[in-house]
Amino acid sequence: xxxxxxxxxxxxxxxxxxxxxxxxxxxxxxxxxxxxxxxxxxxxxxxxxxxxxxxxxxxxxxxxxxxxxxxxxxxxxxxxxxxxxxxxxxxxxxxxxxxxxxxxxxxxxxxxxxxxxxxxxxxxxxxxxxxxxxxxxxxxxxxxxxxxxxxxxxxxxxxxxxxxxxxxxxxxxxxxxxxxxxxxxxxxxxxxxxxxxxxxxxxxxxxxxxxxxxxxxxxxxxxxxxxxxxxxxxxxxxxxxxxxxxxxxxxxxxxxxxxxxxxxxxxxxxxxxxxxxxxxxxxxxxxxxxxxxxxxxxxxxxxxxxxxxxxxxxxxxxxxxxxxxxxxxxxxxxxxxxxxxxxxxxxxxxxxxxxxxxxxxxxxxxxxxxxxxxxxxxxxxxxxxxxxxxxxxxxxxxxxxxxxxxxxxxxxxxxxxxxxxxxxxxxxxxxxxxxxxx
Amino acid sequence: xxxxxxxxxxxxxxxxxxxxxxxxxxxxxxxxxxxxxxxxxxxxxxxxxxxxxxxxxxxxxxxxxxxxxxxxxxxxxxxxxxxxxxxxxxxxxxxxxxxxxxxxxxxxxxxxxxxxxxxxxxxxxxxxxxxxxxxxxxxxxxxxxxxxxxxxxxxxxxxxxxxxxxxxxxxxxxxxxxxxxxxxxxxxxxxxxxxxxxxxxxxxxxxxxxxxxxxxxxxxxxxxxxxxxxxxxxxxxxxxxxxxx
Numbered sequence: 001x002x003x004x005x006x007x008x009x010x011x012x013x014x015x016x017x018x019x020x021x022x023x024x025x026x027x028x029x030x031x032x033x034x035x036x037x038x039x040x041x042x043x044x045x046x047x048x049x050x051x052x053x054x055x056x057x058x059x060x061x062x063x064x065x066x067x068x069x070x071x072x073x074x075x076x077x078x079x080x081x082x083x084x085x086x087x088x089x090x091x092x093x094x095x096x097x098x099x100x101x102x103x104x105x106x107x108x109x110x111x112x113x114x115x116x117x118x119x120x121x122x123x124x125x126x127x128x129x130x131x132x133x134x135x136x137x138x139x140x141x142x143x144x145x146x147x148x149x150x151x152x153x154x155x156x157x158x159x160x161x162x163x164x165x166x167x168x169x170x171x172x173x174x175x176x177x178x179x180x181x182x183x184x185x186x187x188x189x190x191x192x193x194x195x196x197x198x199x200x201x202x203x204x205x206x207x208x209x210x211x212x213x214x215x216x217x218x219x220x221x222x223x224x225x226x227x228x229x230x231x232x233x234x235x236x237x238x239x240x241x242x243x244x245x246x247x248x249x250x251x252x253x254x255x256x257x258x259x260x261x262x263x264x265x266x267x268x269x270x271x272x273x274x275x276x277x278x279x280x281x282x283x284x285x286x287x288x289x290x291x292x293x294x295x296x297x298x299x300x301x302x303x304x305x306x307x308x309x310x311x312x313x314x315x316x317x318x319x320x321x322x323x324x325x326x327x328x329x330x331x332x333x334x335x336x337x338x339x340x341x342x343x344x345x346x347x348x349x350x351x352x353x354x355x356x357x358x359x360x361x362x363x364x365x366x367x368x369x370x371x372x373x374x375x376x377x378x379x380x381x382x383x384x385x386x387x388x389x390x391x392x393x394x395x396x397x398x399x400x401x402x403x404x405x406x407x408x409x410x411x412x413x414x415x416x417x418x419x420x421x422x423x424x425x426x427x428x429x430x431x432x433x434x435x436x437x438x
Numbered sequence: 439x440x441x442x443x444x445x446x447x448x449x450x451x452x453x454x455x456x457x458x459x460x461x462x463x464x465x466x467x468x469x470x471x472x473x474x475x476x477x478x479x480x481x482x483x484x485x486x487x488x489x490x491x492x493x494x495x496x497x498x499x500x501x502x503x504x505x506x507x508x509x510x511x512x513x514x515x516x517x518x519x520x521x522x523x524x525x526x527x528x529x530x531x532x533x534x535x536x537x538x539x540x541x542x543x544x545x546x547x548x549x550x551x552x553x554x555x556x557x558x559x560x561x562x563x564x565x566x567x568x569x570x571x572x573x574x575x576x577x578x579x580x581x582x583x584x585x586x587x588x589x590x591x592x593x594x595x596x597x598x599x600x601x602x603x604x605x606x607x608x609x610x611x612x613x614x615x616x617x618x619x620x621x622x623x624x625x626x627x628x629x630x631x632x633x634x635x636x637x638x639x640x641x642x643x644x645x646x647x648x649x650x651x652x653x654x655x656x657x658x659x660x661x662x663x664x665x666x667x668x669x670x671x672x673x674x675x676x677x678x679x680x681x682x683x
Contacts, residue, residue: 069523096535097535097539100532100535100536100539101536101539103532104532104533104536107532108640112640112641113640113641113642114619114641114642221637225645226642228644229644229645229646230642230643230644230645231621231639231642231643231644231645231648232641232642233639233640234623234637234638234639235637235638235639236634236636236637236638237539237540237543238543239543239544239546239547239635240547241547241628241631241633241634241635242633242634242637243632243633243634244632244634244649244652244653244656247634247637247648247652248648248649248652251645251648252645255645
């Protein structure tokens with residue numbers, strides 16, 4: 001399905017709100033949405049929710065032969081998939097640009113920064129090494145996929161335990177989890193991506209844009225840092241022009257945010273560790289019970305309503321009173337009346353009848369259910385009018401409008417205006433077009 | 439390579455340059471007669487070729503046409519013989535796609551696309567030898583090719599890479615310096631206004647050092663601009679002589 005385009009009013013509204021430093025969900029410019037981390041039963045499985053954006057991360061490992069030019073290092077493989085359930089516009093084969101961008105960014109952030117010690121993944125040099133595979137699936141897209149994905153990846157890696165291996169001479173023994181406890185990976189640091197969205201040619205900037213804000217942004221700057229304030233990756237995308245001091249400012253903000261998020265991750269990991277050790281229930285099933293991963297919950301946002309009354313009164317006082325519309329029913333005959341002028345009818349388009357080209361083009365609108373149709377009554381006062389008489393082969397009966405104070409006129413649905421009414425009515429453009437097409 | 443000194447005590451790098459020194463840049467414009475614009479650049483041992491076709495009508499699906507500006511389509515390809523070990527997939531792999539996207543982003547910002555609505559500008563870049571700083575060489579070559587094609591741009595787009603070793607920022611990294619695993623920054627700049635069209639950084643760099651590396655890359659990009667400007671003027675001078683002005 002193609003992405004529904006954003007309407008101009010919505011775009012303008014969002015940009016105006018951003019200019020006034022207001023965001024749709026009430027956050028401040030540098031605020032993140034709520035981050036929730038839940039773990040599965042297996043080691044290495046987690047779901048990260050950043051607001052409504054949800055990413056599932058799963059780590060798995062396998063013993064393989066190493067790459068020829070890196071004989072003593074393990075292999076790390078990252079894969080982010082945009083599931084079709086995440087957004088209606090994600091279809092297999094249609095997402096390549098976004099997918100390439102996200103995957104490359106994740107790879108650079110996690111692999112090039114050497115957050116995992118690959119040498120420790122080596123079992124037998126040149127023959128057997130661990131291949132660690134991180135699979136990320138985007139389950140719901142509400143903006144800022146990259147942040148959520150990077151958190152999910154690093155949390156899954158921290159949570160993962162690989163089977164223990166021992167090497168005795170030529171023999172390699174792989175222990176199952178029952179025989180020996182699985183071993184955690186050695187992680188040097190936790191790089192986390194922070195996204196900055198730029199608006200109005202770089203004048204305004206927001207942290208953690210949600211899906212609507214992403215649609216109207218000019219460009220995105222992603223800075224990946226760890227809690228030691230080392231920058232792991234910077235990537236600017238979307239064709240924005242940045243200035244050096246903007247980049248430096250963003251890196252400072254990123255430092256603060258990353259420290260907060262790292263703390264949160266540590267706490268979540270510790271909690272899960274505690275629960276598993278104490279023998280409590282853990283895993284996604286547990287989270288389903290208290291509705292943590294199956295529902296979206298909107299927390300109550302505190303809104304200041306103290307001055308709502310005054311503001312409302314102000315608005316009402318300043319607003320103009322609505323224009324008075326007095327409905328004047330016109331009595332045609334006993335039992336029929338007309339209020340208003342009605343809408344254009346389209347009988348003429350369907351029947352494709354001859355029309356007088358000299359007509360002013362304005363066709364009378366008739367509210368059929370309000371007019372009484374008198375069949376077979378001829379009216380002789382046509383000469384008193386200036387309106388041209390059109391002979392049409394319409395099946396519509398001739399209608400008589402009897403005005404209490406004027407002579408009765410003959411009106412057929414095909415004719416154009418009574419001249420009195422012509423200036424009031426605007427000519428209908430589409431009927432004119434239809435005529436020229438004929 | 440353990441033990442390789444990237445910056446000696448006297449301040450010399452592996453190839454004898456100083457910290458802020460660029461490699462030798464040689465460039466030619468108008469190397470192909472068939473294309474609307476073409477250019478060839480050598481930055482040290484990195485050799486890149488860029489070809490521009492356009493602006494022309496949108497090929498393929500008309501639905502991709504933008505009603506108010508031109509579509510910029512970039513493709514990056516690096517020859518199989520360009521690196522030390524033979525590459526098996528010259529294009530279509532993720533890295534090439536990403537490079538293509540980044541080039542497109544850079545040039546969409548720089549080319550005045552509003553002047554050519556509903557048309558397409560193709561930029562094809564081929565790397566013949568990769569010795570570090572491939573993104574920068576591609577951007578510089580593409581700038582010259584776009585200028586050769588006569589497509590109006592806001593300003594030159596000059597790019598350069600930078601790194602950080604032993605407390606000093608290095609400009610214009612070679613392959614040896616890149617492979618050592620230190621932080622690398624690639625920057626594409628519009629020199630007149632100092633605006634950054636693209637910023638990309640890999641590997642760990644402490645936040646406090648970011649400013650020095652950015653500054654080194656920006657200065658190097660401005661130096662590249664001086665050189666490219668000279669190349670363009672030389673080319674125009676030669677062309678006008680041939681036309682008999």
